[in-house]
Amino acid sequence: MYEVRIDPKRCKGCGLCADFCPRNIYDFSWGSVPVAARSDDCVGCMQCEVKCPELAITVREAAP
Amino acid sequence: MKHNEFIREDRLPTFWCGGCGYGQVMNSITRAFEKAGVTLNDTVLVSGIGCWGHVDSFLKVNAFHGTHGRALAFATGIKLANPELNVVVALGDGDGVTIGGNHFIHACRRNIDLTAILCNNYNYGMTGGQYSSTTPEHSITSTSPYGHIEPGFDICKLAEVSGARYIARSISENVTQTAEYIAEAMSKKGFSFVEVLTPCTTHYGRNNAMKHPPELYRWLKSTVVPAAAAAKMTEDQLRNKFIIGKLYDRPGQDYGTRYRDEIQAKGIEDLAKKE
Numbered sequence: 001m002y003e004v005r006i007d008p009k010r011c012k013g014c015g016l017c018a019d020f021c022p023r024n025i026y027d028f029s030w031g032s033v034p035v036a037a038r039s040d041d042c043v044g045c046m047q048c049e050v051k052c053p054e055l056a057i058t059v060r061e062a063a064p
Numbered sequence: 065m066k067h068n069e070f071i072r073e074d075r076l077p078t079f080w081c082g083g084c085g086y087g088q089v090m091n092s093i094t095r096a097f098e099k100a101g102v103t104l105n106d107t108v109l110v111s112g113i114g115c116w117g118h119v120d121s122f123l124k125v126n127a128f129h130g131t132h133g134r135a136l137a138f139a140t141g142i143k144l145a146n147p148e149l150n151v152v153v154a155l156g157d158g159d160g161v162t163i164g165g166n167h168f169i170h171a172c173r174r175n176i177d178l179t180a181i182l183c184n185n186y187n188y189g190m191t192g193g194q195y196s197s198t199t200p201e202h203s204i205t206s207t208s209p210y211g212h213i214e215p216g217f218d219i220c221k222l223a224e225v226s227g228a229r230y231i232a233r234s235i236s237e238n239v240t241q242t243a244e245y246i247a248e249a250m251s252k253k254g255f256s257f258v259e260v261l262t263p264c265t266t267h268y269g270r271n272n273a274m275k276h277p278p279e280l281y282r283w284l285k286s287t288v289v290p291a292a293a294a295a296k297m298t299e300d301q302l303r304n305k306f307i308i309g310k311l312y313d314r315p316g317q318d319y320g321t322r323y324r325d326e327i328q329a330k331g332i333e334d335l336a337k338k339e
């Protein structure tokens with residue numbers, strides 16, 4: 001289980017996290033901050049955390 | 065230090081546009097710093113003017129924000145006066161090889177012990193998306209509204225023939241790979257060069273019918289070929305493609321070492337700052 005946090009103060013809504021995510025965990029529409037709606041599906045690949053240009057995402061293993 | 069400790073969190077969000085790849089390259093730099101084991105006191109980041117030049121605002125290491133196109137000239141002075149410092153230079157394509165092209169070829173030729181990280185976003189981002197010397201042919205920019213009619217530079221080739229010590233090319237989204245190249249570049253004595261192809265979402269992307277950042281990232285990825293795959297491709301297949309990977313690594317003495325050997329042999333006092 002992973003916990004995906006997005007800092008809304010940093011996010012500029014570029015949509016890269018939603019685009020890169022191999023498990024499609026994000027709900028995203030242009031002009032808004034994405035929501036990790038299906039974080040249960042997250043496998044912790046860290047693509048979104050590493051590639052977010054604003055360093056706005058943290059993915060951490062959550063206690064079950 | 066851990067990579068995130070190099071970031072000035074109080075300065076975030078960055079000043080760059082949504083989807084701009086510069087944040088990714090900044091992330092790579094901090095990861096390279098962690099890998100190279102640098103500290104805040106032994107490293108200086110020298111930058112020029114442009115969106116990428118602003119990277120020093122978000123990092124804790126010492127910085128010298130110079131004039132447009134002259135970062136390498138300032139960095140040369142800093143390195144020769146303080147040979148113990150790690151000098152990292154942030155260049156834009158406009159900054160580094162358009163207005164600053166002459167400094168670039170001569171820093172390579174002299175083989176000054178610097179690590180230059182050039183973010184190539186194919187245009188002058190800060191001033192409104194005008195074409196630079198790396199803008200690909202046929203692209204639309206604010207100063208080439210009918211399509212650009214000049215060929216662009218292959219900067220890595222330019223660095224190679226000019227005499228650079230180490231050369232690698234990456235794309236900004238490959239954050240960890242770029243960090244490895246930067247860390248390796250920092251470990252080499254001599255002029256080390258890492259070019260990072262970086263999407264400019266506001267200008268290059270929108271001007272070329274890629275409205276949203278992910279489209280531009282996909283296009284950029286489609287234009288690059290890893291070095292191993294490129295070795296098996298024909299010249300025709302490689303037209304308009306950029307080869308990514310570690311491209312060049314040659315031995316050779318850097319300028320500072322040669323200079324100090326020379327003055328020592330002649331018994332002249334070394335004025336460079338001592339530990």
Ligand SMILES: Cc1ncc(C[n+]2csc(CCOP(=O)(O)OP(=O)(O)O)c2C)c(N)n1
Pocket residue numbers: 113114115116117132155156157158159160163185187188189190191196
């Ligand atoms: C001597 C001088 N000429 C022109 C300018 C105007 N100017 C500021 S930034 C810039 C272009 C920057 O482009 P680039 O280096 O590609 O960086 P980017 O903004 O794309 O990151 C120009 C022409 C200047 N500041 N100083």
